[in-house]
Amino acid sequence: AQKVTQAQTEISVVEKEDVTLDCVYETRDTTYYLFWYKQPPSGELVFLIRRNSFDEQNEISGRYSWNFQKSTSSFNFTITASQVVDSAVYFCALSEVVVRGGADGLTFGKGTHLIIQP
Amino acid sequence: GAGVSQSPRYKVTKRGQDVALRCDPISGHVSLYWYRQALGQGPEFLTYFNYEAQQDKSGLPNDRFSAERPEGSISTLTIQRTEQRDSAMYRCASSLSPGILAGAGNEQFFGPGTRLTVL
Numbered sequence: 001a002q003k004v005t006q007a008q009t010e011i012s013v014v015e016k017e018d019v020t021l022d023c024v025y026e027t028r029d030t031t032y033y034l035f036w037y038k039q040p041p042s043g044e045l046v047f048l049i050r051r052n053s054f055d056e057q058n059e060i061s062g063r064y065s066w067n068f069q070k071s072t073s074s075f076n077f078t079i080t081a082s083q084v085v086d087s088a089v090y091f092c093a094l095s096e097v098v099v100r101g102g103a104d105g106l107t108f109g110k111g112t113h114l115i116i117q118p
Numbered sequence: 119g120a121g122v123s124q125s126p127r128y129k130v131t132k133r134g135q136d137v138a139l140r141c142d143p144i145s146g147h148v149s150l151y152w153y154r155q156a157l158g159q160g161p162e163f164l165t166y167f168n169y170e171a172q173q174d175k176s177g178l179p180n181d182r183f184s185a186e187r188p189e190g191s192i193s194t195l196t197i198q199r200t201e202q203r204d205s206a207m208y209r210c211a212s213s214l215s216p217g218i219l220a221g222a223g224n225e226q227f228f229g230p231g232t233r234l235t236v237l
Contacts, residue, residue, distance in 0.1 A: 004160075035225070037228075043207075043230070043231065044228065044230055044231075045161070045209065045211075045228035047225045047226070047227060047228075050225050091160050091161075093160070105151055105153070105163030105164075105165075105166055105174070105177060106151075106153075106161070106163060106226065107163065108160030108161050108162070109160055110158075110159055110160050111158075111159070111160050
């Protein structure tokens with residue numbers, strides 16, 4: 001069965017610090033996708049990134065970067081020069097590739113509550 | 119519409135009543151998903167559709183929960199004989215292509231959710 005672990009329940013940093021959110025996953029499939037979603041205080045779920053299991057290149061988008069390492073089953077998310085607006089709950093999620101019409105839903109971690117203090 | 123919409127946004131009901139939650143996906147999106155999110159937890163997958171066909175309902179907690187998408191667009195999640203433990207945020211998401219064709223992983227766009235409270 002697939003599983004996503006976000007061991008950090010809550011992280012608090014001062015604005016402009018860098019912060020890394022950890023995500024460790026478990027799956028028996030060789031083909032799968034990993035995601036990060038942001039849930040700000042307003043409650044919506046905002047898609048941030050998707051990564052497939054065959055692409056281990058790190059990705060950078062502005063102040064956000066993601067480090068995917070299959071060897072350690074991790075997909076960590078780093079925010080550089082954090083800002084107060086980054087305060088939110090961040091979810092890591094996993095989806096296995098459907099072969100014969102099986103479940104295609106996302107398995108989410110429990111989330112990391114990130115607090116950026118001014 | 120521009121995004122996934124859900125109605126009602128808030129629903130308060132008494133134990134034992136039936137409730138119907140509606141999801142209107144992004145226009146043209148083939149796949150539609152239902153999730154349940156308890157306070158302080160990540161969303162939990164319930165079921166999903168490609169077009170009007172329900173692909174997997176193994177995530178539904180019990181037979182009081184059912185979902186349909188009769189015309190391949192709007193979907194309704196129905197909970198019969200509600201119980202207090204059903205209280206949660208119910209979220210709907212849609213994605214452009216069926217996962218089985220494009221490979222699971224087409225990003226899912228979530229609606230604002232329906233906050234269900236069972237008294």
